[in-house]
Amino acid sequence: MYCAPSDKEEPMEKFTKLTGTAAPMPLVNIDTDMIIPKVFLKSIQRTGFGKNLFDEMRYNRDGSEIPDFVLNKPQYRDAEILVAGDNFGCGSSREHAPWALKDFGIKCVISTSFADIFYNNCFKNGILPIVLPQEDVDKLMDDAERGANAKLTIDLENQTIQGPDGGTITFEVDAFKKHCLMEGLDDIGLTMAKEASIDSFEAKAAQERPWV
Amino acid sequence: MSPKTLYDKIWDAHVAHEAEDGTSLLYIDRHLVHEVTSPQAFEGLRMAGRKVRAPEKTIAVPDHNVPTTPDRVNGIDNPESRIQVEALDKNAKEFGVHYYPVSDVRQGIVHIVGPEQGWTLPGMTVVCGDSHTATHGAFGALAHGIGTSEVEHVLATQTLIQKKSKNMKVEITGKLRPGVTAKDITLSVIGETGTAGGTGYVIEYCGEAIRDLSMEGRMTVCNMAIEGGARAGLIAPDETTFTYIKGRPHAPKGAQWEAALTWWKTLFSDDDAHWDKVITIKGEDIAPVVTWGTSPEDVLPITAKVPAPEDFKGGKVDAAKRSLDYMGLKPGQPLTEIEIDTVFIGSCTNGRIEDLRAAAEILKGKKIKDGMRAMVVPGSGLVRAQAEEEGLADIFKEAGFEWRMAGCSMCLAMNPDQLSEGERCASTSNRNFEGRQGYKGRTHLVSPAMAAAAAVTGHLTDVREMM
Numbered sequence A: 001m002y003c004a005p006s007d008k009e010e011p012m013e014k015f016t017k018l019t020g021t022a023a024p025m026p027l028v029n030i031d032t033d034m035i036i037p038k039v040f041l042k043s044i045q046r047t048g049f050g051k052n053l054f055d056e057m058r059y060n061r062d063g064s065e066i067p068d069f070v071l072n073k074p075q076y077r078d079a080e081i082l083v084a085g086d087n088f089g090c091g092s093s094r095e096h097a098p099w100a101l102k103d104f105g106i107k108c109v110i111s112t113s114f115a116d117i118f119y120n121n122c123f124k125n126g127i128l129p130i131v132l133p134q135e136d137v138d139k140l141m142d143d144a145e146r147g148a149n150a151k152l153t154i155d156l157e158n159q160t161i162q163g164p165d166g167g168t169i170t171f172e173v174d175a176f177k178k179h180c181l182m183e184g185l186d187d188i189g190l191t192m193a194k195e196a197s198i199d200s201f202e203a204k205a206a207q208e209r210p211w212v
Numbered sequence B: 001m002s003p004k005t006l007y008d009k010i011w012d013a014h015v016a017h018e019a020e021d022g023t024s025l026l027y028i029d030r031h032l033v034h035e036v037t038s039p040q041a042f043e044g045l046r047m048a049g050r051k052v053r054a055p056e057k058t059i060a061v062p063d064h065n066v067p068t069t070p071d072r073v074n075g076i077d078n079p080e081s082r083i084q085v086e087a088l089d090k091n092a093k094e095f096g097v098h099y100y101p102v103s104d105v106r107q108g109i110v111h112i113v114g115p116e117q118g119w120t121l122p123g124m125t126v127v128c129g130d131s132h133t134a135t136h137g138a139f140g141a142l143a144h145g146i147g148t149s150e151v152e153h154v155l156a157t158q159t160l161i162q163k164k165s166k167n168m169k170v171e172i173t174g175k176l177r178p179g180v181t182a183k184d185i186t187l188s189v190i191g192e193t194g195t196a197g198g199t200g201y202v203i204e205y206c207g208e209a210i211r212d213l214s215m216e217g218r219m220t221v222c223n224m225a226i227e228g229g230a231r232a233g234l235i236a237p238d239e240t241t242f243t244y245i246k247g248r249p250h251a252p253k254g255a256q257w258e259a260a261l262t263w264w265k266t267l268f269s270d271d272d273a274h275w276d277k278v279i280t281i282k283g284e285d286i287a288p289v290v291t292w293g294t295s296p297e298d299v300l301p302i303t304a305k306v307p308a309p310e311d312f313k314g315g316k317v318d319a320a321k322r323s324l325d326y327m328g329l330k331p332g333q334p335l336t337e338i339e340i341d342t343v344f345i346g347s348c349t350n351g352r353i354e355d356l357r358a359a360a361e362i363l364k365g366k367k368i369k370d371g372m373r374a375m376v377v378p379g380s381g382l383v384r385a386q387a388e389e390e391g392l393a394d395i396f397k398e399a400g401f402e403w404r405m406a407g408c409s410m411c412l413a414m415n416p417d418q419l420s421e422g423e424r425c426a427s428t429s430n431r432n433f434e435g436r437q438g439y440k441g442r443t444h445l446v447s448p449a450m451a452a453a454a455a456v457t458g459h460l461t462d463v464r465e466m467m
């Protein structure tokens, strides 16, 4: 298995190790409309969505901040990790959701489960989604509640999360996705290198299913 | 040969390359494109000097933020929406893909246009940068939503990097009771599994109640597979499917039709195929349902009462509290006492001709409640034309409904059709998320017949009392 280097305008950032503040969002079923309300989907760019991340939870109608919202609290304004309730990212396929998280500075989301499409979209944007059992998420949620003094260290290579009091949790991640994230690789280049397989598949399919 | 599920069969017929760890390149037969999730993908192609590998398999149509008033052919007022639609016009032309612009009578919601034009066929792989791509599974096509990076990937390579999902069988046995529709089936399944219950699975819906559904009904069921967390929903093709497809503009003809039919008839799950999960629901146990909260899993029979947060466990307790607060509801309140301000009939879930017929059936000779705002947004220009021909449009208009042009409209409220703060809507769409239909708007998901009933009485209503 090998990967071709990225040739997008901005090569994808590599993810290896991250030490940062984790913000707690215990709510379950945080959906893509909460992450980035659709009124902000009208851009034809990939950047600039960070200021509207969690917009309806984060701001009053007049644009002022809702002080109680976790990312508005001083200790979480620079959070790079989210610890969230079950089924994070459910709803739409919009990649604007990971774009907004990334633009804000979130590089890792931890939950007991993620919606499929969102989970995939994260990897394509250099964000690491981590699935853990409930007890582990509860523990990290506790850590996150302690604010900026409680940084987590995510080590992708060794697949570990180190909490502020030294405890270590290990996590699973698909080997191929891990590799691409660590190397900052672009899928399209990778697939284009397999063009011969696509050509021969196409030729065979045209014989077998000419109506397609 | 070992027994296979329908999903296994379609998957196996589309693997162009498989790595040792099972990561596969899945060949894509149809790529549907709309204005919101594609501009960044086309821009990516342009930057890298790439072209669309198979423009003849790529179909584009603007739907998400097009206005639904007739004056829209004169241009879109909202500058950002206009930029997105214009970008699609330009990209479709530049890259040479099939295109149905706003001015074309065939324009409509991408998931309605695809099947209507015969682009969606059994055994195909179909993708679109939209989660409700699951709709096309009704034809026995493996169809799922993808993100914009994947849209770009499919445009450039006509493949998708995938790992195989698990197989789930959802069987709906027996007959449905009167007043119970495909929408009630699909919502009830989500009520049973939860919105994450299908995560990691492709669902195949089967059983007598599913077989009995029309293609329109089957599309409604598969449409919401994603709301149950599944990657895709499937229904094995049968005579109902073949009859629907035959003669559509892009359906195979002549000898190709016969060849296609022969293959399509092999597309079913073998008797002793392996399932990772099986759910069985009795058709006669399904009631007309509504949602009370802000997740599609917050579903109850219309005869029930608003639940209390304490009825739930774990993180759902807080979520239910938040939902009730957002929805402005009190535990113990009968669902039928919830008063409605607005009714929306449309979306890729329920914007097809059969849906309009079901709603019109209830509305015939009746008026909507005074002060009620009610609109019908047909799923495509052709659905609209057919409804006009059948006299349905007149029934809606006489009842007091607005009769709109095709598009997504208030399903996601990216165009001017939005709820205002606190406005409460009975909607035939698929998502009741906070703010989905407008900032602080409140959504109750229902079937078209239930929506029509609510429009008449002014509150959520058991449609069976009006039949």
Ligand code: SF4
Pocket: B063, B064, B109, B110, B111, B130, B132, B347, B348, B349, B407, B408, B411, B412, B429, B430
């Ligand atoms: S009708 Fe609604 S759910 Fe369907 S494609 Fe449009 S916005 Fe998405």
